[in-house]
Amino acid sequence: xxxxxxxxxWIILLKAVFVFVFLVLNVLIGIWAERRIIGRMQxxxxxxxxxxxxxxxxxxxxxxxALKEDLIPKGAxxxxxxLAPLISVIPAFLSYAVLPLGxxxxxxxxxxxxxxxxxxxxxxxxxxxxxxxxxxYGIVLAGWASGSTYPLLGGVRxxxxxxxYELAMGMSLVSVFIVAGSMSTSEIVAGQQSLWWGITLFPAxxxxxxxxxxxxxxxxxxxxxxxxxxxxxxxxxxxxLKFALFFLAEYVNMFTVAGLATTLFLGGWxxxxxxxxxxxxxxxxxxxxxxxxxxxxxxxFFLFVWLRGSLPRLRYDQFMRxxxxxxxxxxxxxxxxxxxxxxxxxxxxxxxxxxLIALAVLAAVFLAMVLFWPKxxxxxxxxxxxQGEFDPFAGGHPVPPLPGQTLPVSRRTRERVPVTAGAALPxxxxxxTESPPESGAGSGGRSERRSEGxxxxx
Amino acid sequence: xxxxxxxxxxxxxxxxxxxxxxxxxxGETALFWILAPLIVLAALGLLFARKAVHAAMxxxxxMIGLAVIYAVQDAQFLxxxxxxxxxGAVMMLFLFVLMLVGVDSSDSLVETIKGQRFxxxxxxxxxxxxxxxxxxxxxxxxxxxxxxxxxxxxGLDQVNQQVGGNPKGVARILFSDYVVAFELTGALLxxxxxxxxVLTHRERLVPRVTQKVLAQRRVLANRHxxxxxxxxxxxxxxxxxxxxxxxDGTPSELSVNRVLRARGxxxxxxxxxxxxxxxxxxxxxxxPKGGDVGDRTERGVTGTQGPDDERVDGTNAPVEQPxxxxxx
Numbered sequence: 001x002x003x004x005x006x007x008x009x010w011i012i013l014l015k016a017v018f019v020f021v022f023l024v025l026n027v028l029i030g031i032w033a034e035r036r037i038i039g040r041m042q043x044x045x046x047x048x049x050x051x052x053x054x055x056x057x058x059x060x061x062x063x064x065x066a067l068k069e070d071l072i073p074k075g076a077x078x079x080x081x082x083l084a085p086l087i088s089v090i091p092a093f094l095s096y097a098v099l100p101l102g103x104x105x106x107x108x109x110x111x112x113x114x115x116x117x118x119x120x121x122x123x124x125x126x127x128x129x130x131x132x133x134x135x136x137y138g139i140v141l142a143g144w145a146s147g148s149t150y151p152l153l154g155g156v157r158x159x160x161x162x163x164x165y166e167l168a169m170g171m172s173l174v175s176v177f178i179v180a181g182s183m184s185t186s187e188i189v190a191g192q193q194s195l196w197w198g199i200t201l202f203p204a205x206x207x208x209x210x211x212x213x214x215x216x217x218x219x220x221x222x223x224x225x226x227x228x229x230x231x232x233x234x235x236x237x238x239x240x241l242k243f244a245l246f247f248l249a250e251y252v253n254m255f256t257v258a259g260l261a262t263t264l265f266l267g268g269w270x271x272x273x274x275x276x277x278x279x280x281x282x283x284x285x286x287x288x289x290x291x292x293x294x295x296x297x298x299x300x301f302f303l304f305v306w307l308r309g310s311l312p313r314l315r316y317d318q319f320m321r322x323x324x325x326x327x328x329x330x331x332x333x334x335x336x337x338x339x340x341x342x343x344x345x346x347x348x349x350x351x352x353x354x355x356l357i358a359l360a361v362l363a364a365v366f367l368a369m370v371l372f373w374p375k376x377x378x379x380x381x382x383x384x385x386x387q388g389e390f391d392p393f394a395g396g397h398p399v400p401p402l403p404g405q406t407l408p409v410s411r412r413t414r415e416r417v418p419v420t421a422g423a424a425l426p427x428x429x430x431x432x433t434e435s436p437p438e439s440g441a442g443s444g445g446r447s448e449r450r451s452e453g454x455x456x457x458x
Numbered sequence: 459x460x461x462x463x464x465x466x467x468x469x470x471x472x473x474x475x476x477x478x479x480x481x482x483x484x485g486e487t488a489l490f491w492i493l494a495p496l497i498v499l500a501a502l503g504l505l506f507a508r509k510a511v512h513a514a515m516x517x518x519x520x521m522i523g524l525a526v527i528y529a530v531q532d533a534q535f536l537x538x539x540x541x542x543x544x545x546g547a548v549m550m551l552f553l554f555v556l557m558l559v560g561v562d563s564s565d566s567l568v569e570t571i572k573g574q575r576f577x578x579x580x581x582x583x584x585x586x587x588x589x590x591x592x593x594x595x596x597x598x599x600x601x602x603x604x605x606x607x608x609x610x611x612x613g614l615d616q617v618n619q620q621v622g623g624n625p626k627g628v629a630r631i632l633f634s635d636y637v638v639a640f641e642l643t644g645a646l647l648x649x650x651x652x653x654x655x656v657l658t659h660r661e662r663l664v665p666r667v668t669q670k671v672l673a674q675r676r677v678l679a680n681r682h683x684x685x686x687x688x689x690x691x692x693x694x695x696x697x698x699x700x701x702x703x704x705x706d707g708t709p710s711e712l713s714v715n716r717v718l719r720a721r722g723x724x725x726x727x728x729x730x731x732x733x734x735x736x737x738x739x740x741x742x743x744x745x746p747k748g749g750d751v752g753d754r755t756e757r758g759v760t761g762t763q764g765p766d767d768e769r770v771d772g773t774n775a776p777v778e779q780p781x782x783x784x785x786x
Contacts, residue, residue, distance in 0.1 A: 080515070122623040126538035130525075133545040137518065140552060144511060156556060159549050166546075183625060400663055412720075 002100070002115035002186040014107070015118045019096045026297075027251040031058040034305045041309035062244065070240040075147030084145055085238065085245035088138020091131045092252035098124040099259045100186050102269045102289035116269075116290065117186060124185040125177070128260055129170055132215065136162045138249065139217075139224060139234045146237040154233030157316070158217070158224035164323040165214035165221075171331035172207040175338040176264050189268035198265030203334045205265045207327055209303075212257035214323070217250065218304055220311040223319060258300035262293060269293040486530050497523040510555040518548040532614040535625045687713040695730040699723055 007015075032047065032055055039046025047057035072081060102116030121127060136158060143155015177183050179201065180191045188197075198205045214221040225233030235246045262268060269289030270276060276284055283292075314322070344350050390405040392398060401407055497520055504516035521544035529537035569575065591597035595605025614624065621627040632640055676683050687710050690696030692703040699718050701709035714724040 077509075077511075080512075121534050122625050123534045123538045126535070126542065130538045130541035130545070133542060134522070136549075137545070140549065141515070144552075144556070152556075156553065159553055163546060163549065170542075182623075403663070 002104070002117060002120055004115065004119065006112060006114050011107070011112065011114055012118070015114075016097075019101075019118055020093060022101070023093060023096060023252050023255060024248075026255050026294075027248060028058045028062075029055070030251055030255070030301055031061070033301070034308075037302065037305045038309050041306075065244040065247075066241055068240040070242065071237070073147055073237050076237065077145040077147065080141050080145035081237075082242070084138050084142035085242045085249070086138070087141060088135055089245045089249040089252070091135035091138075092249045092256060094131045095128045095256040096259065098127055098185050099256075099263055100189055100268055101293050102287065103285060105287055115186065116287075120184050120186045123183050125173055125183045125188070125260070125264070128256070129166070129173075132253070132256070133162070133166060135249065135253065138246075142238065142246070143224075143234040146234075148237055150230045150232070151234050151236045154224040154226075154230050154236070157230075158234060160320070161214060161217075161221070161223060161323075164320060165211045165327070168207055168323060168327035168331050169211035169215055171328070171335055172204040172211060173264065174335050175201050175204040178335075178338050178342050185263050185268070188264055189270065192267040192270060196265060196267040196270075198267075201265070201334075201338070203330065204338075205261075207331050207334070208261060208265065209300075210327060212261060213304065213307060214319075216253045216257055216304075218254065219308040220314050221319060222313060223316055226313060228313070254301060254304055255297055258297040258304075259293075261300055262296040266296050489530050490527065493523050493527055497527075510559050511552065514548055514551045514555060517551070518545065521545075521548070532618060533624065535628045682712075689713045689715070693727045695728070697725075697730060699725050700730060701725075701727055703727055 035057070036046040036048075036054070047054035050056040050060045072078060097118040098120055100115065100117040100120070104113050105116050106113050139158045140155045143151040143153070143158065146152070176188065176197050179197065180188045182188060182191070191197075217224050223233075224230075225235065227233070230236070235243055238246060269284075269292055271281075271283040271288070271292050275292075282288075341355060344355055345352060390401045390408065392408075500516045500519040500523065504513050504520065507513040507516060522541060525537045525540040525544075528534075528540060587597075588603060591603040592606050597603040614627075617627055618624045621630060676685075687702045689698050689702055690700045691713065693700050693709070698715060700714075701711060701724060702713035704710050709727040711719065711724070718724050
């Protein structure tokens with residue numbers, strides 16, 4: 001870990017203020033940059049009035065938000081309602097305490113040399129996970145305390161989202177721990193001197209990037225505040241400064257996850273390859289690394305904006321299926337693979353080359369099996385089962401039909417049959433005056449019961 | 459028999475903080491005296507909160523407070539694990555509260571077990587006396603309550619240095635001395651998860667009709683390939699019970715939800731606009747007829763029919779819309 005022995009109270013305070021200002025400035029520029037970029041993607045100028053290129057727009061918006069009327073709904077749980085934005089925004093700032101923004105630097109105008117990092121601990125990455133999981137309480141509590149339906153739905157969605165995506169996120173980080181042999185951020189950065197983990201642990205990197213979008217409630221995963229479905233989601237009832245705090249928390253969180261991704265997978269503050277070779281690594285010393293770190297987190301920020309500009313929001317069930325059936329199994333399989341590889345290397349005499357050759361052979365065999373495996377014969381469409389008349393009261397209880405039995409036509413469908421038969425003739429009348437009430441499979445939104453009914457009825 | 463052993467070490471580890479002559483840092487002592495009352499308050503809040511959600515939040519506060527105390531005592535891994543595990547757990551509790559108890563239902567104050575409050579107070583007072591007796595020793599050995607002898611705190615500094623960091627030390631103990639207990643706990647949790655899945659599992663009678671299947675069926679049938687028309691399209695009001703108008707001006711029944719149709723709750727295409735006009739006519743009452751007519755011609759009505767005339771839509775819409783179509 002870095003050497004923090006020079007730090008006294010004043011230096012720690014200075015660093016804390018520095019981190020705070022760094023984040024707030026990033027957020028202010030970030031909001032403007034996002035609106036400009038997304039404007040460009042949508043063929044419109046975006047904010048361009050306040051200051052040069054409209055760069056003061058977020059400042060103006062901030063002032064406007066602060067001066068707006070602060071409403072507390074009548075049905076709200078007052079204490080929790082007021083606390084929720086704070087719970088959401090404070091942890092957002094706390095996470096940056098353990099992210100290294102640079103190596104040892106000399107504080108300007110003094111002789112004090114100190115790492116460009118507020119603090120570090122042996123469990124720094126776990127600390128970030130812990131703190132972000134507290135931050136989600138802000139969203140959930142805001143949803144509950146508003147005393148209103150849409151915020152509640154947003155809050156509950158957020159709960160489910162966090163539980164499912166934090167798992168994948170945590171597991172993608174585990175492979176970094178295994179390879180780096182540490183959970184301290186400065187040691188993880190130190191371990192990436194020759195090669196970034198983002199390259200060697202590419203699957204984990206991809207999983208983390210997907211999960212981090214889910215974790216920050218950004219499109220395409222912004223279900224807790226889906227404005228098309230839930231008005232504003234958890235912050236529907238919030239106004240003025242309280243809303244501004246949520247807004248701030250969301251953007252700070254984006255920079256936090258981007259900073260974590262940079263630290264764990266993209267070499268942290270280290271200069272990218274061609275630059276790092278210049279002048280015996282002079283660009284990896286002093287204040288230069290702060291620039292590389294900032295550029296890297298802004299690349300992730302651009303990715304966030306790009307995703308927002310190009311992807312539609314997922315439907316809730318698709319979102320859950322993706323999290324549980326794709327991300328988590330993939331993350332688990334990857335952990336096992338990395339752990340086995342690392343274990344073989346540490347506890348046996350097999351070299352890495354041999355292991356990789358063995359893996360390549362295994363992969364080739366697997367691929368050949370998938371390609372040349374004979375296809376199973378087509379099974380008869382109808383599974384064998386009890387045939388015959390369906391007795392809805394078999395054994396004296398109402399029972400569902402067994403496989404092979406069909407439900408009888410419902411009374412309502414029976415009543416409708418003559419109409420349907422008349423209008424559903426092939427090449428019949430154009431859609432118009434006498435439309436059948438039950439025609440076509442309906443739009444996607446109308447549920448499966450309807451089409452099942454149609455199948456049995458027709 | 460040593461009661462300290464019976465109680466387990468957490469209490470013993472914390473209690474010496476009250477004795478400043480031990481080798482504890484001033485910061486640690488100060489933090490304990492700030493955090494401990496807060497934790498106790500939160501724990502009391504957990505007991506006495508009326509709303510279940512408040513109780514869950516208090517539980518979270520207690521857990522986070524304990525985590526900070528762990529961090530101060532150099533048990534960093536336990537600190538992070540405590541927060542990660544318990545915030546998730548309390549979140550689940552929160553969901554259960556919402557789903558089982560309801561969003562804002564408060565605790566019912568009816569005593570279901572007779573006299574439980576009386577006995578709870580008695581029991582709590584007894585436990586409190588017992589605890590104070592063990593720490594201060596004022597009972598002097600009566601009822602077997604003696605003053606506890608606390609070992610001098612050693613802290614985790616030395617151990618952490620020896621094994622090369624707190625997480626490594628925890629890992630070494632967990633996966634050597636306690637590996638069986640650890641794996642058994644894992645097996646227990648997986649069994650519980652499997653049990654929940656078995657209980658909630660249900661066989662499908664018919665294959666699931668997915669969005670893809672529905673789309674295929676629509677295309678095969680070649681009817682409403684782009685979905686059914688939405689209510690209110692081209693009509694003069696966009697509420698869900700107002701049918702859309704077809705190009706020839708007739709209302710499309712298909713556009714209204716079938717439930718509303720089955721109940722007979724769909725409105726004629728212009729019913730809402732007509733109702734508004736009727737009421738405004740009633741309010742204006744003696745207002746000159748001319749203003750009313752001018753108002754209506756703005757909206758494209760010829761102005762010869764009465765406001766409550768059903769034929770307003772039928773005759774008006776087809777005249778207007780083809781024109782619009784041509785200009786476009």
